[in-house]
Amino acid sequence: MTSSNILTTHGDDDKNKQMEHDGTAVIQQQVANDMNDDTREPDQAYLRAPKRLRWFRGTLFQMFLFGLLSFSGPAMSDAIDNLGGGGLATPYTANAANSANYATACAMTLFGGPLINKMGIKWSCIIAATFFPIQGASYYVNSKYGTQWFVIFVGAIGGFFGGLLYVAESTAMLSYPQPHQRGKYIGIWVSMRNSGQLLGGAISLGVNVKTAGVGAVSITTYLIFIVLECLGLPGALLLSPTSKVRQTDGRPVPLAAPQSWKIETKLLLKHIVHKRTLLMFFPAFYSFFYGGVYTTYLSLHFSVRARALSSFLYPLVTIMLCTAFGRLIDNKRWSQKTRAWIGFAFWAVPQAAVFIWTAILYAQFEKHNLKGIDYTNNTADWFRCYLPYLIIQSTGYACQLYLYWLLGCFSSDVKSSARTGGLFRCFETAGQAISHGINSRTSDKRVPLYINIGIYCLMVPTLTMLIRMVPSNPQTYDDVTEEKAVEAVNETQETMAVEARGL
Known part of the structure; x- marks a missing residue:
């Protein structure tokens, strides 16, 4: 080899090493920027823009739009479900449909993080919103023609669309608000979702107020719900792409660099086995497990107008409770960890009392065969039997608000939040699927209650360990994001090495 060839080879090696070093440094700097909110400079063009545009791109308006989506989609579904068994004469078809829905949603949300990262939050919501009216239509068809298979079929395929919405809104809740506004903004979302149920409940009460006996609600109820479910699509179309959303100080929402499907899958697998994810399983699984247990309780033992x-x-009580609760956990007088403990006690203690109360009531129901309980015939019995339902439903939403707030304490970029939110909703919908599944049979209804109590007992110690990991003050560093940094650097090094060998 000549001296000139030797010099050329060494020069190429130096050049390749420099390229590799520079590329790695760029990625490392990008990841450092993603981990540190302080490096995200306020968008001066946004701050100089007209007030209407700032409002349109701001996180508060985005929260209102997510609230509208929840209002017209999940809230209307919940309003139907809150009639007790979907308003049908018996709860078993509705429970089977809900079980199928949450089972498919569980499968969808498991891989929801990578899907949302590729499709984007806005488009995921648009796709989900197109399906909203079909669910209400399935209950209408069943009520009018007795077509039970259609309710179950729509429930099953609806899980895929609902799963997209679950992960999209979870991602936004975890990453859009600033730390000191998280409780307030999530409270707005929860309140708007319950305002949908409140409106639906007012409609149901107005249509069914004269029906004192047991049985199905008026078929007109479903037609009104279908109209309201059509509002979701316009709301989804108004959402801003995540890259254009701005926080109150003009800073963009923290975004990480796009990743390949291979890297997204690897990061999802790392997320699944992460300690915090494993600790999150039982709290998420538990959070809405009560749904199947207590809607069945309502359907079997209360009159049509009492259910209406x-x-x-309960949505009215939930709105007031969650609004106050959101402000409580945003209170800066206490450290973040102290607020985590206070928030936990806020809903966990009343729910423990409700389980004991309900177990006593079930024994009385069995002894006296109580059915069709109505608030006009025996107000004392109605209040005594209905109050535990009211407490579990309202504190159930406080529980979910709290879990979102808690996961937001380990804040990171949007893409990491998508994986966290997807897994959270996966665990949550798994609990809902099983809850409605075991309540779709005519067995002793005390058994699902005892299972619910057992899950509560498993939830408490795991959530306690998760709370102990909460930093005393808000932070943006996330060790799962650090894993992403390592993966990104390794991927870049491998790519540059291949390109260098090809020079």
Whole structure:
């Protein structure tokens, strides 16, 4: 080899090493920027823009739009479900449909993080919103023609669309608000979702107020719900792409660099086995498990108009409770960890009392064969039997608000939040699927209650360990994001090495 060839080879090696070093440094700097909110400079063009545009791109308006989506989609579904068994004469078809829905949603949300990262939050919501009216239509068809298979079929395929919405809104809840506004903004979302149920409950009560006996609700109820479910699509179309969303100080939402499907899959697998994810399983699984247990309880033991009143009353209480709760956990007088403990006690203690109360009531139901409980015939019995339902439903939403807030304490970029939110909703919908599944049979209804109590007992110690990991003050560093940094650097090094060998 000549001296000139030797010099050329060494020069190429030096050049390749420099390229590799520079590329790695760029990625490392990008990841450092993603981990540190302080490096995200306020968008001066946004701050100089007209007030209407700032409002349109701001996180607060985005939260209102997510609230509208929840209002017209999940809230209307919940309003139907809160009639007790979907308003049908018996709860078993509705429970089977809900079980199928949450089972497919569980499968969808498991891989929801990578899907949302590729499709984007806005388009995921648009796709999900197109399906909203079909679910209400399935209950209408069943009520009018007795077509039970259609309710179950729509429930099953609806899980895929609902799963997209679950992960999209979870991602936004975890990453859009600033730390000191998280409780407030999530509270807005929860309140708007319950305002949908409140409106649905008012409609149900107005249509069914004269029906004192047991049985199905008026078929007109479903037609009104279908109209309201059509509002979701316009709301989804108004959402801003995540890259254009701005926080109150003008900073963009923290975004990480796009990843390949291979890297997204690897990061998802790392997320699944992460300690925090494993600790999150039982709290998420538990959070809405009560749904199947207590809607069946309502359907079997209360009159039609008492169920209609419930669908109006409990969202009203929930809105007030969650609004106050959101402000409580945003209170800066206490450290973040102290607020985590206070928030936990806020909903966990009343729910423990409700389980004991309900177990006593079930023994009385069995002894006296109580059915068709109505608020006009025996107000004392109605209040005594309905109050535990009201408490579990309202504190159930406080529980979910709290879990979103808690996961947001380990804040990171949007893509990491998508994986966290997807797995959270995966665990949550798994609990809902099993809850409605075991309540779709005519067995002793005390058994699902005892299972619910057992899951509560498993939830408490795991959530306690998760709370102990909460930093005393808000932070943006996330060790799962650090894993992404390592993966990104390794991927870049491998790519540059291949390109260098080809020079």
